Amino acid sequence: MSSDLLVVQNLRKKFGGLKAVGGDSGLSFQVKEGSFVGMIGPNGAGKSTVFNLISGVLEPTAGRVMLAGTDLANVRSSDIASLSLGRTFQTPRSFLSLSVLDNVLVGAKSSGEELRSVLLGGWRSSEPALVEKAKAALTRVGLEDRVAETVSNLSGGELRMLEVARQLIRDPKILLLDEPTAGVDPSLQGKLSKILVDLHKEGRTLIVVEHNLHFLFSIADQIIVLQQGELLSSGTPPEIKTDPKVVAAYLGDEHAA
Amino acid sequence: MNFEQLLLTVLTYGCLYSVMTVCLNLQYARGGMINFGTVAYFAAGAYAYAIFTQEPPQGLDQYLFGFNAPWWIGFIAAGVASLLFAVITGWPTLRLRGEYLALTTFAFAEVLHSFLLNERRIGNGSVGLSNVDRPDFSVIGLSENYAFVLAAVLLLILTSLLCRRILASPYGRAVDAVRNDEVAAEAIGKDVHRLRFEIFVISAIPIGFAGALYAMITTLVSPDLFTAEVTFFVWIALVLGGEHTIKGVILGTLALVTFEEVVRSLHFETVRAAEIAASVEHMMTGVIFVMILRWQPFTRFATRGREA
Numbered sequence: 208m209s210s211d212l213l214v215v216q217n218l219r220k221k222f223g224g225l226k227a228v229g230g231d232s233g234l235s236f237q238v239k240e241g242s243f244v245g246m247i248g249p250n251g252a253g254k255s256t257v258f259n260l261i262s263g264v265l266e267p268t269a270g271r272v273m274l275a276g277t278d279l280a281n282v283r284s285s286d287i288a289s290l291s292l293g294r295t296f297q298t299p300r301s302f303l304s305l306s307v308l309d310n311v312l313v314g315a316k317s318s319g320e321e322l323r324s325v326l327l328g329g330w331r332s333s334e335p336a337l338v339e340k341a342k343a344a345l346t347r348v349g350l351e352d353r354v355a356e357t358v359s360n361l362s363g364g365e366l367r368m369l370e371v372a373r374q375l376i377r378d379p380k381i382l383l384l385d386e387p388t389a390g391v392d393p394s395l396q397g398k399l400s401k402i403l404v405d406l407h408k409e410g411r412t413l414i415v416v417e418h419n420l421h422f423l424f425s426i427a428d429q430i431i432v433l434q435q436g437e438l439l440s441s442g443t444p445p446e447i448k449t450d451p452k453v454v455a456a457y458l459g460d461e462h463a464a
Numbered sequence: 465m466n467f468e469q470l471l472l473t474v475l476t477y478g479c480l481y482s483v484m485t486v487c488l489n490l491q492y493a494r495g496g497m498i499n500f501g502t503v504a505y506f507a508a509g510a511y512a513y514a515i516f517t518q519e520p521p522q523g524l525d526q527y528l529f530g531f532n533a534p535w536w537i538g539f540i541a542a543g544v545a546s547l548l549f550a551v552i553t554g555w556p557t558l559r560l561r562g563e564y565l566a567l568t569t570f571a572f573a574e575v576l577h578s579f580l581l582n583e584r585r586i587g588n589g590s591v592g593l594s595n596v597d598r599p600d601f602s603v604i605g606l607s608e609n610y611a612f613v614l615a616a617v618l619l620l621i622l623t624s625l626l627c628r629r630i631l632a633s634p635y636g637r638a639v640d641a642v643r644n645d646e647v648a649a650e651a652i653g654k655d656v657h658r659l660r661f662e663i664f665v666i667s668a669i670p671i672g673f674a675g676a677l678y679a680m681i682t683t684l685v686s687p688d689l690f691t692a693e694v695t696f697f698v699w700i701a702l703v704l705g706g707e708h709t710i711k712g713v714i715l716g717t718l719a720l721v722t723f724e725e726v727v728r729s730l731h732f733e734t735v736r737a738a739e740i741a742a743s744v745e746h747m748m749t750g751v752i753f754v755m756i757l758r759w760q761p762f763t764r765f766a767t768r769g770r771e772a
Contacts, residue, residue, distance in 0.1 A: 264647060288653035300648035302641045312634070313641045314652045319634030322662055330634055377652060 218270035245427035253436035293379030299366035479616035496643035501573030507690035509675025512545030546672020592686020706763030
Protein backbone atom coordinates (compact mmCIF):
# COMPACT_ATOMS: atom_id res chain seq x y z
CA MET A 208 0.00 0.00 0.00
CA SER A 209 1.44 3.34 -0.89
CA SER A 210 0.98 6.29 1.43
CA ASP A 211 1.74 9.99 1.14
CA LEU A 212 5.49 10.48 1.53
CA LEU A 213 5.38 14.22 1.00
CA VAL A 214 2.50 16.43 2.07
CA VAL A 215 2.47 20.13 1.21
CA GLN A 216 -0.25 22.03 3.07
CA ASN A 217 -1.34 25.61 2.41
CA LEU A 218 2.24 26.55 1.59
CA ARG A 219 2.85 30.25 0.96
CA LYS A 220 5.98 32.24 0.26
CA LYS A 221 6.20 35.97 -0.14
CA PHE A 222 9.27 37.89 -1.29
CA GLY A 223 8.54 41.38 -0.05
CA GLY A 224 5.09 42.10 -1.50
CA LEU A 225 5.39 39.46 -4.23
CA LYS A 226 3.37 36.32 -3.63
CA ALA A 227 5.81 33.82 -5.15
CA VAL A 228 4.07 30.65 -4.03
CA GLY A 229 0.59 29.91 -2.78
CA GLY A 230 -1.16 33.21 -3.64
CA ASP A 231 -3.73 33.97 -0.93
CA SER A 232 -5.01 30.50 -0.20
CA GLY A 233 -1.79 28.50 -0.15
CA LEU A 234 -0.46 25.66 -2.25
CA SER A 235 -1.39 22.08 -1.29
CA PHE A 236 -0.52 18.75 -2.87
CA GLN A 237 0.49 15.24 -1.86
CA VAL A 238 3.05 12.90 -3.33
CA LYS A 239 2.63 9.18 -2.78
CA GLU A 240 5.60 7.03 -1.94
CA GLY A 241 7.13 5.54 -5.07
CA SER A 242 5.41 7.88 -7.50
CA PHE A 243 6.96 9.86 -10.33
CA VAL A 244 5.68 13.41 -10.30
CA GLY A 245 6.32 15.97 -13.01
CA MET A 246 6.02 19.63 -12.07
CA ILE A 247 5.40 22.00 -14.93
CA GLY A 248 4.37 25.58 -15.43
CA PRO A 249 5.42 28.77 -17.20
CA ASN A 250 8.64 30.53 -16.23
CA GLY A 251 8.22 32.28 -12.90
CA ALA A 252 5.41 29.95 -11.81
CA GLY A 253 7.27 29.18 -8.57
CA LYS A 254 8.47 25.65 -9.32
CA SER A 255 12.04 26.15 -8.10
CA THR A 256 10.76 28.13 -5.12
CA VAL A 257 8.58 25.14 -4.17
CA PHE A 258 11.73 22.95 -4.31
CA ASN A 259 13.59 25.47 -2.16
CA LEU A 260 10.74 25.46 0.37
CA ILE A 261 10.59 21.66 0.52
CA SER A 262 14.36 21.25 0.87
CA GLY A 263 14.64 23.98 3.51
CA VAL A 264 16.75 26.42 1.48
CA LEU A 265 13.90 28.91 1.99
CA GLU A 266 11.52 29.20 4.92
CA PRO A 267 7.82 29.35 4.08
CA THR A 268 5.84 32.46 4.98
CA ALA A 269 2.98 30.17 5.99
CA GLY A 270 1.84 26.58 5.68
CA ARG A 271 3.83 23.44 6.21
CA VAL A 272 5.68 20.60 4.56
CA MET A 273 5.60 17.07 5.98
CA LEU A 274 8.15 14.48 4.85
CA ALA A 275 7.43 10.88 5.92
CA GLY A 276 5.33 12.20 8.81
CA THR A 277 7.95 14.71 10.00
CA ASP A 278 6.99 18.38 10.04
CA LEU A 279 9.89 20.20 8.37
CA ALA A 280 9.21 23.55 10.05
CA ASN A 281 12.42 24.79 11.70
CA VAL A 282 14.38 21.78 10.42
CA ARG A 283 17.67 22.86 8.86
CA SER A 284 18.23 22.10 5.20
CA SER A 285 21.18 19.79 5.97
CA ASP A 286 18.95 17.80 8.35
CA ILE A 287 16.18 17.62 5.74
CA ALA A 288 18.77 16.22 3.30
CA SER A 289 19.74 13.66 5.93
CA LEU A 290 16.08 12.59 6.11
CA SER A 291 16.81 10.94 2.76
CA LEU A 292 15.81 13.83 0.54
CA GLY A 293 18.00 14.63 -2.44
CA ARG A 294 17.76 17.57 -4.80
CA THR A 295 19.49 19.22 -7.73
CA PHE A 296 19.42 22.90 -8.62
CA GLN A 297 18.11 24.80 -11.61
CA THR A 298 21.58 26.25 -12.13
CA PRO A 299 23.90 23.31 -11.48
CA ARG A 300 25.94 23.72 -8.32
CA SER A 301 29.27 21.99 -7.97
CA PHE A 302 32.34 22.22 -5.78
CA LEU A 303 34.92 23.89 -7.97
CA SER A 304 38.03 23.05 -5.98
CA LEU A 305 37.22 19.34 -5.95
CA SER A 306 37.82 16.82 -8.73
CA VAL A 307 34.90 15.21 -10.55
CA LEU A 308 35.30 12.07 -8.43
CA ASP A 309 35.45 14.05 -5.16
CA ASN A 310 32.37 16.00 -6.23
CA VAL A 311 30.47 12.72 -6.15
CA LEU A 312 32.29 11.22 -3.14
CA VAL A 313 31.45 14.24 -1.01
CA GLY A 314 27.79 13.28 -1.37
CA ALA A 315 28.36 10.01 0.47
CA LYS A 316 27.94 9.83 4.21
CA SER A 317 31.41 8.81 5.38
CA SER A 318 32.63 8.08 8.88
CA GLY A 319 35.61 10.18 7.85
CA GLU A 320 33.51 13.30 8.34
CA GLU A 321 33.72 12.91 12.11
CA LEU A 322 36.76 14.63 13.58
CA ARG A 323 37.41 11.68 15.91
CA SER A 324 37.50 9.22 13.03
CA VAL A 325 39.83 11.52 11.06
CA LEU A 326 42.29 11.86 13.92
CA LEU A 327 42.29 8.12 14.65
CA GLY A 328 42.32 7.18 10.95
CA GLY A 329 39.34 4.84 11.23
CA TRP A 330 37.72 6.08 8.01
CA ARG A 331 40.28 4.60 5.65
CA SER A 332 38.77 1.11 5.60
CA SER A 333 35.42 2.32 4.26
CA GLU A 334 36.87 4.66 1.60
CA PRO A 335 37.64 2.14 -1.22
CA ALA A 336 34.02 0.94 -1.25
CA LEU A 337 32.81 4.55 -1.49
CA VAL A 338 35.21 5.28 -4.34
CA GLU A 339 33.83 2.27 -6.22
CA LYS A 340 30.29 3.45 -5.56
CA ALA A 341 31.17 6.95 -6.80
CA LYS A 342 32.78 5.57 -9.97
CA ALA A 343 29.69 3.44 -10.58
CA ALA A 344 27.49 6.53 -10.20
CA LEU A 345 29.70 8.45 -12.67
CA THR A 346 29.51 5.56 -15.13
CA ARG A 347 25.74 5.54 -14.79
CA VAL A 348 25.54 9.21 -15.83
CA GLY A 349 28.14 8.81 -18.61
CA LEU A 350 31.02 10.68 -16.96
CA GLU A 351 33.28 7.64 -16.41
CA ASP A 352 36.06 9.15 -18.56
CA ARG A 353 36.14 12.41 -16.60
CA VAL A 354 36.77 10.99 -13.10
CA ALA A 355 40.13 12.64 -12.46
CA GLU A 356 39.38 15.96 -14.15
CA THR A 357 38.61 19.24 -12.49
CA VAL A 358 35.01 20.38 -12.53
CA SER A 359 35.85 23.48 -14.57
CA ASN A 360 36.48 21.20 -17.58
CA LEU A 361 32.86 20.03 -17.61
CA SER A 362 30.18 21.53 -19.82
CA GLY A 363 26.84 22.78 -18.49
CA GLY A 364 25.09 19.54 -19.37
CA GLU A 365 27.83 17.46 -17.77
CA LEU A 366 27.58 19.52 -14.59
CA ARG A 367 23.90 18.57 -14.41
CA MET A 368 24.79 14.91 -14.74
CA LEU A 369 27.46 15.35 -12.07
CA GLU A 370 24.81 16.70 -9.70
CA VAL A 371 22.65 13.67 -10.41
CA ALA A 372 25.62 11.35 -9.73
CA ARG A 373 26.21 13.13 -6.40
CA GLN A 374 22.62 12.38 -5.45
CA LEU A 375 22.80 8.78 -6.68
CA ILE A 376 25.61 7.95 -4.23
CA ARG A 377 23.46 9.30 -1.39
CA ASP A 378 20.70 6.84 -2.19
CA PRO A 379 17.83 9.22 -1.29
CA LYS A 380 14.26 7.97 -0.89
CA ILE A 381 12.85 11.09 -2.52
CA LEU A 382 14.66 13.01 -5.22
CA LEU A 383 13.81 16.51 -6.46
CA LEU A 384 15.30 17.31 -9.88
CA ASP A 385 15.15 20.86 -11.20
CA GLU A 386 15.23 20.90 -15.01
CA PRO A 387 17.59 17.93 -15.35
CA THR A 388 17.57 17.92 -19.16
CA ALA A 389 18.20 21.65 -19.72
CA GLY A 390 21.39 21.97 -21.78
CA VAL A 391 21.93 18.20 -21.86
CA ASP A 392 22.57 16.65 -25.30
CA PRO A 393 20.15 14.00 -26.68
CA SER A 394 22.40 11.02 -25.92
CA LEU A 395 22.86 12.05 -22.29
CA GLN A 396 19.12 12.81 -22.13
CA GLY A 397 18.50 9.21 -23.09
CA LYS A 398 20.81 8.07 -20.30
CA LEU A 399 19.09 10.39 -17.85
CA SER A 400 15.67 9.16 -18.85
CA LYS A 401 16.80 5.56 -18.25
CA ILE A 402 18.26 6.50 -14.85
CA LEU A 403 15.00 8.16 -13.81
CA VAL A 404 12.93 5.18 -14.95
CA ASP A 405 15.27 2.82 -13.08
CA LEU A 406 15.14 4.92 -9.92
CA HIS A 407 11.36 4.88 -10.15
CA LYS A 408 11.36 1.11 -10.58
CA GLU A 409 13.59 0.80 -7.50
CA GLY A 410 10.72 2.34 -5.56
CA ARG A 411 12.13 5.84 -5.17
CA THR A 412 9.89 8.87 -5.24
CA LEU A 413 10.77 11.47 -7.85
CA ILE A 414 9.61 15.03 -8.41
CA VAL A 415 10.93 16.52 -11.63
CA VAL A 416 10.58 20.11 -12.83
CA GLU A 417 10.94 20.10 -16.59
CA HIS A 418 10.07 22.09 -19.70
CA ASN A 419 10.80 19.13 -21.98
CA LEU A 420 7.22 17.84 -21.96
CA HIS A 421 7.72 14.88 -24.34
CA PHE A 422 10.36 13.63 -21.94
CA LEU A 423 8.24 14.20 -18.86
CA PHE A 424 4.87 12.98 -20.14
CA SER A 425 6.45 9.73 -21.29
CA ILE A 426 7.79 8.76 -17.85
CA ALA A 427 5.80 10.58 -15.15
CA ASP A 428 2.69 9.11 -13.56
CA GLN A 429 1.39 12.33 -12.05
CA ILE A 430 1.72 15.92 -13.29
CA ILE A 431 1.36 19.04 -11.16
CA VAL A 432 0.82 22.28 -13.05
CA LEU A 433 1.68 25.57 -11.34
CA GLN A 434 0.78 29.03 -12.50
CA GLN A 435 1.76 32.18 -10.64
CA GLY A 436 2.56 30.10 -7.61
CA GLU A 437 -0.83 28.41 -7.47
CA LEU A 438 -2.00 24.95 -8.38
CA LEU A 439 -3.58 25.14 -11.81
CA SER A 440 -4.19 21.46 -12.26
CA SER A 441 -3.05 18.02 -11.16
CA GLY A 442 -3.55 14.58 -12.69
CA THR A 443 -2.15 11.89 -14.96
CA PRO A 444 -0.36 12.98 -18.16
CA PRO A 445 -3.40 12.21 -20.41
CA GLU A 446 -5.68 14.19 -18.07
CA ILE A 447 -3.32 17.14 -18.07
CA LYS A 448 -2.94 17.12 -21.84
CA THR A 449 -6.68 17.48 -22.25
CA ASP A 450 -7.28 19.94 -19.44
CA PRO A 451 -8.45 23.13 -21.20
CA LYS A 452 -7.07 25.34 -18.42
CA VAL A 453 -3.59 23.89 -18.86
CA VAL A 454 -3.75 24.01 -22.64
CA ALA A 455 -4.73 27.66 -22.53
CA ALA A 456 -2.22 28.72 -19.92
CA TYR A 457 0.85 26.70 -20.72
CA LEU A 458 0.78 23.90 -23.27
CA GLY A 459 -0.64 25.62 -26.31
CA ASP A 460 -2.19 23.57 -29.10
CA GLU A 461 0.92 21.54 -29.89
CA HIS A 462 0.67 19.25 -26.87
CA ALA A 463 -3.09 19.09 -26.69
CA ALA A 464 -4.39 15.62 -27.40
CA MET B 465 74.89 39.02 14.91
CA ASN B 466 76.77 36.04 13.55
CA PHE B 467 75.42 33.64 11.01
CA GLU B 468 74.64 30.83 13.43
CA GLN B 469 72.68 33.12 15.71
CA LEU B 470 70.79 34.54 12.75
CA LEU B 471 69.91 31.06 11.54
CA LEU B 472 68.69 30.00 14.97
CA THR B 473 66.55 33.13 15.36
CA VAL B 474 65.07 32.76 11.89
CA LEU B 475 64.30 29.10 12.47
CA THR B 476 62.77 29.63 15.90
CA TYR B 477 60.54 32.59 15.06
CA GLY B 478 60.00 31.37 11.51
CA CYS B 479 58.60 28.08 12.81
CA LEU B 480 56.48 29.76 15.50
CA TYR B 481 54.93 32.14 12.99
CA SER B 482 54.58 29.28 10.50
CA VAL B 483 52.44 27.40 13.03
CA MET B 484 50.10 30.39 12.91
CA THR B 485 50.10 30.66 9.11
CA VAL B 486 49.50 26.92 8.71
CA CYS B 487 46.50 27.18 11.06
CA LEU B 488 45.31 30.32 9.32
CA ASN B 489 45.63 28.46 6.02
CA LEU B 490 43.32 25.78 7.41
CA GLN B 491 40.81 28.39 8.58
CA TYR B 492 40.93 30.68 5.58
CA ALA B 493 42.17 28.92 2.45
CA ARG B 494 40.27 25.73 3.20
CA GLY B 495 37.57 26.70 5.68
CA GLY B 496 36.79 30.04 4.05
CA MET B 497 36.82 31.93 7.35
CA ILE B 498 38.66 35.24 7.64
CA ASN B 499 40.13 35.44 11.13
CA PHE B 500 41.67 38.85 11.78
CA GLY B 501 42.12 38.09 15.46
CA THR B 502 44.88 35.49 15.17
CA VAL B 503 47.04 37.26 17.73
CA ALA B 504 44.39 36.77 20.43
CA TYR B 505 44.75 32.98 20.36
CA PHE B 506 48.53 33.38 20.43
CA ALA B 507 48.23 35.73 23.42
CA ALA B 508 45.77 33.43 25.20
CA GLY B 509 48.33 30.62 24.97
CA ALA B 510 51.24 32.79 26.09
CA TYR B 511 49.38 34.27 29.07
CA ALA B 512 47.96 30.88 30.10
CA TYR B 513 51.47 29.42 30.12
CA ALA B 514 52.84 32.33 32.15
CA ILE B 515 49.99 32.30 34.66
CA PHE B 516 50.12 28.55 35.24
CA THR B 517 53.88 28.37 35.68
CA GLN B 518 54.58 31.54 37.66
CA GLU B 519 54.94 31.82 41.43
CA PRO B 520 51.90 32.94 43.43
CA PRO B 521 51.81 36.75 43.83
CA GLN B 522 53.86 38.36 46.56
CA GLY B 523 54.97 41.85 47.57
CA LEU B 524 54.06 44.43 44.95
CA ASP B 525 52.67 41.95 42.42
CA GLN B 526 49.27 43.00 41.20
CA TYR B 527 48.26 39.75 39.55
CA LEU B 528 46.06 37.32 41.48
CA PHE B 529 46.89 33.95 39.98
CA GLY B 530 50.12 32.02 39.88
CA PHE B 531 50.02 28.25 40.16
CA ASN B 532 53.72 27.42 40.11
CA ALA B 533 52.92 24.40 37.92
CA PRO B 534 55.55 22.48 35.92
CA TRP B 535 56.17 23.69 32.36
CA TRP B 536 54.23 20.88 30.69
CA ILE B 537 51.06 21.68 32.62
CA GLY B 538 51.48 25.31 31.52
CA PHE B 539 51.96 24.11 27.95
CA ILE B 540 48.74 22.05 28.00
CA ALA B 541 46.94 24.97 29.67
CA ALA B 542 48.05 27.18 26.76
CA GLY B 543 46.38 24.87 24.24
CA VAL B 544 43.23 24.67 26.37
CA ALA B 545 43.10 28.46 26.84
CA SER B 546 43.37 29.05 23.11
CA LEU B 547 40.71 26.40 22.46
CA LEU B 548 38.36 27.98 25.01
CA PHE B 549 38.88 31.43 23.53
CA ALA B 550 38.09 30.00 20.09
CA VAL B 551 34.90 28.40 21.44
CA ILE B 552 33.81 31.67 23.08
CA THR B 553 34.57 33.79 20.01
CA GLY B 554 33.61 31.22 17.38
CA TRP B 555 30.21 30.18 18.70
CA PRO B 556 28.45 33.53 18.25
CA THR B 557 30.36 34.72 15.17
CA LEU B 558 30.77 31.86 12.73
CA ARG B 559 27.41 32.44 11.14
CA LEU B 560 28.87 35.68 9.83
CA ARG B 561 30.36 35.73 6.36
CA GLY B 562 33.51 37.17 4.85
CA GLU B 563 34.38 40.64 6.00
CA TYR B 564 31.82 40.61 8.83
CA LEU B 565 33.64 37.70 10.44
CA ALA B 566 36.96 39.47 9.81
CA LEU B 567 35.74 42.58 11.64
CA THR B 568 34.27 40.62 14.54
CA THR B 569 37.38 38.51 15.13
CA PHE B 570 39.51 41.66 14.89
CA ALA B 571 37.29 43.30 17.50
CA PHE B 572 37.54 40.28 19.83
CA ALA B 573 41.34 40.43 19.63
CA GLU B 574 41.29 44.17 20.41
CA VAL B 575 38.99 43.54 23.38
CA LEU B 576 41.37 40.89 24.73
CA HIS B 577 44.33 43.24 24.21
CA SER B 578 42.55 46.05 26.00
CA PHE B 579 41.48 43.69 28.79
CA LEU B 580 45.05 42.49 29.36
CA LEU B 581 46.29 46.07 29.30
CA ASN B 582 43.81 47.36 31.85
CA GLU B 583 43.00 44.37 34.05
CA ARG B 584 46.02 44.11 36.32
CA ARG B 585 44.73 41.13 38.29
CA ILE B 586 45.25 38.75 35.37
CA GLY B 587 48.50 39.72 33.71
CA ASN B 588 49.89 42.67 35.69
CA GLY B 589 48.45 45.16 33.19
CA SER B 590 50.79 46.97 30.82
CA VAL B 591 53.86 45.75 32.73
CA GLY B 592 53.06 42.15 31.86
CA LEU B 593 54.48 39.05 33.46
CA SER B 594 58.24 38.71 33.41
CA ASN B 595 60.67 35.93 34.26
CA VAL B 596 58.40 33.38 32.68
CA ASP B 597 59.50 29.87 33.59
CA ARG B 598 61.54 27.86 31.07
CA PRO B 599 61.78 24.08 31.01
CA ASP B 600 65.11 22.62 32.08
CA PHE B 601 66.79 21.43 28.90
CA SER B 602 69.97 20.20 30.60
CA VAL B 603 68.39 16.74 30.98
CA ILE B 604 68.48 16.25 27.20
CA GLY B 605 71.92 17.80 26.92
CA LEU B 606 70.98 20.71 24.66
CA SER B 607 71.70 24.39 25.03
CA GLU B 608 68.54 26.49 25.38
CA ASN B 609 68.93 28.11 21.94
CA TYR B 610 69.05 24.78 20.17
CA ALA B 611 66.34 23.28 22.34
CA PHE B 612 63.91 26.06 21.40
CA VAL B 613 64.70 25.67 17.71
CA LEU B 614 64.02 21.97 18.04
CA ALA B 615 60.78 22.59 19.95
CA ALA B 616 59.57 25.14 17.38
CA VAL B 617 60.42 22.87 14.43
CA LEU B 618 58.71 19.95 16.17
CA LEU B 619 55.56 21.99 16.86
CA LEU B 620 55.47 23.11 13.22
CA ILE B 621 55.89 19.54 11.95
CA LEU B 622 53.13 18.24 14.24
CA THR B 623 50.80 21.11 13.27
CA SER B 624 51.43 20.49 9.56
CA LEU B 625 50.81 16.76 9.97
CA LEU B 626 47.56 17.47 11.84
CA CYS B 627 46.37 19.83 9.10
CA ARG B 628 47.35 17.40 6.38
CA ARG B 629 45.57 14.55 8.11
CA ILE B 630 42.40 16.61 8.38
CA LEU B 631 42.51 17.96 4.83
CA ALA B 632 43.39 14.68 3.13
CA SER B 633 40.34 12.95 4.59
CA PRO B 634 36.63 12.98 3.74
CA TYR B 635 36.44 15.65 6.43
CA GLY B 636 38.68 17.92 4.34
CA ARG B 637 36.52 17.15 1.32
CA ALA B 638 33.41 18.25 3.20
CA VAL B 639 35.19 21.41 4.42
CA ASP B 640 36.16 22.25 0.83
CA ALA B 641 32.58 21.66 -0.27
CA VAL B 642 31.27 24.03 2.40
CA ARG B 643 33.70 26.76 1.30
CA ASN B 644 32.83 26.26 -2.38
CA ASP B 645 29.07 26.31 -2.03
CA GLU B 646 27.25 26.26 1.28
CA VAL B 647 23.78 25.73 -0.16
CA ALA B 648 24.90 22.76 -2.26
CA ALA B 649 26.81 21.32 0.73
CA GLU B 650 23.70 21.55 2.89
CA ALA B 651 21.68 19.89 0.13
CA ILE B 652 23.84 16.78 0.57
CA GLY B 653 23.42 16.82 4.34
CA LYS B 654 26.62 18.58 5.42
CA ASP B 655 26.26 20.37 8.74
CA VAL B 656 27.89 23.63 7.68
CA HIS B 657 27.94 25.20 11.16
CA ARG B 658 29.49 22.16 12.81
CA LEU B 659 32.26 21.89 10.20
CA ARG B 660 33.14 25.59 10.34
CA PHE B 661 33.09 25.64 14.13
CA GLU B 662 35.26 22.54 14.48
CA ILE B 663 37.86 23.82 12.00
CA PHE B 664 37.93 27.19 13.77
CA VAL B 665 38.43 25.62 17.20
CA ILE B 666 40.90 22.89 16.28
CA SER B 667 43.15 25.29 14.40
CA ALA B 668 43.33 27.56 17.45
CA ILE B 669 44.99 24.88 19.59
CA PRO B 670 48.45 24.85 17.88
CA ILE B 671 48.41 28.67 17.92
CA GLY B 672 48.01 28.47 21.71
CA PHE B 673 50.97 26.08 21.93
CA ALA B 674 53.03 28.46 19.79
CA GLY B 675 52.09 31.22 22.25
CA ALA B 676 53.39 29.13 25.16
CA LEU B 677 56.68 28.52 23.34
CA TYR B 678 56.94 32.22 22.55
CA ALA B 679 56.48 33.04 26.24
CA MET B 680 59.23 30.56 27.19
CA ILE B 681 61.63 32.07 24.65
CA THR B 682 61.04 35.73 25.48
CA THR B 683 60.42 34.99 29.21
CA LEU B 684 58.02 37.91 29.08
CA VAL B 685 54.37 38.32 28.21
CA SER B 686 52.96 41.82 27.97
CA PRO B 687 50.17 43.40 25.94
CA ASP B 688 52.78 45.21 23.78
CA LEU B 689 53.92 41.90 22.32
CA PHE B 690 50.45 40.88 21.20
CA THR B 691 49.16 43.68 19.02
CA ALA B 692 47.33 43.47 15.69
CA GLU B 693 50.77 43.70 14.05
CA VAL B 694 51.25 39.99 14.74
CA THR B 695 47.97 39.21 12.97
CA PHE B 696 48.94 41.30 9.96
CA PHE B 697 52.38 39.72 9.87
CA VAL B 698 50.97 36.18 9.59
CA TRP B 699 48.38 37.30 7.04
CA ILE B 700 51.11 38.82 4.87
CA ALA B 701 53.11 35.62 5.21
CA LEU B 702 50.03 33.62 4.18
CA VAL B 703 49.50 35.77 1.10
CA LEU B 704 53.19 35.55 0.17
CA GLY B 705 53.08 31.79 0.51
CA GLY B 706 50.12 31.68 -1.82
CA GLU B 707 47.55 30.04 0.47
CA HIS B 708 46.22 26.55 -0.26
CA THR B 709 49.42 24.56 0.28
CA ILE B 710 51.02 23.92 3.65
CA LYS B 711 54.54 23.92 2.16
CA GLY B 712 53.90 27.21 0.38
CA VAL B 713 52.73 29.09 3.46
CA ILE B 714 55.67 27.78 5.52
CA LEU B 715 58.09 28.99 2.83
CA GLY B 716 56.35 32.36 2.69
CA THR B 717 56.59 32.78 6.45
CA LEU B 718 60.24 31.72 6.62
CA ALA B 719 61.08 34.15 3.81
CA LEU B 720 59.36 37.03 5.59
CA VAL B 721 61.01 36.29 8.93
CA THR B 722 64.41 35.88 7.25
CA PHE B 723 64.07 39.23 5.52
CA GLU B 724 63.15 40.99 8.78
CA GLU B 725 65.92 39.37 10.78
CA VAL B 726 68.59 39.98 8.15
CA VAL B 727 67.69 43.66 7.99
CA ARG B 728 67.68 43.84 11.78
CA SER B 729 71.14 42.26 11.99
CA LEU B 730 72.82 44.87 9.78
CA HIS B 731 75.12 47.34 11.50
CA PHE B 732 75.41 51.00 10.62
CA GLU B 733 78.17 53.42 11.55
CA THR B 734 76.09 56.58 11.57
CA VAL B 735 72.52 57.46 12.48
CA ARG B 736 72.04 58.91 8.99
CA ALA B 737 72.99 55.59 7.39
CA ALA B 738 70.53 53.75 9.61
CA GLU B 739 67.76 56.21 8.65
CA ILE B 740 68.44 55.75 4.96
CA ALA B 741 68.56 51.99 5.42
CA ALA B 742 65.19 52.09 7.20
CA SER B 743 63.61 53.95 4.29
CA VAL B 744 65.21 51.63 1.76
CA GLU B 745 63.91 48.66 3.72
CA HIS B 746 60.31 49.83 3.25
CA MET B 747 60.85 50.29 -0.47
CA MET B 748 62.59 46.94 -0.77
CA THR B 749 59.81 45.25 1.15
CA GLY B 750 57.28 46.66 -1.30
CA VAL B 751 59.29 45.61 -4.34
CA ILE B 752 59.82 42.12 -2.97
CA PHE B 753 56.08 41.75 -2.20
CA VAL B 754 55.17 42.75 -5.74
CA MET B 755 57.74 40.35 -7.18
CA ILE B 756 56.55 37.45 -5.04
CA LEU B 757 52.89 38.10 -5.83
CA ARG B 758 53.71 38.41 -9.53
CA TRP B 759 55.76 35.23 -9.89
CA GLN B 760 54.49 33.25 -6.86
CA PRO B 761 57.73 31.31 -6.34
CA PHE B 762 56.57 29.61 -3.12
CA THR B 763 53.27 28.45 -4.58
CA ARG B 764 55.09 27.10 -7.62
CA PHE B 765 57.63 25.31 -5.49
CA ALA B 766 54.94 23.78 -3.29
CA THR B 767 52.78 22.60 -6.19
CA ARG B 768 55.53 21.61 -8.62
CA GLY B 769 54.95 18.26 -10.28
CA ARG B 770 51.29 18.30 -9.33
CA GLU B 771 50.16 19.45 -12.78
CA ALA B 772 52.07 16.72 -14.61
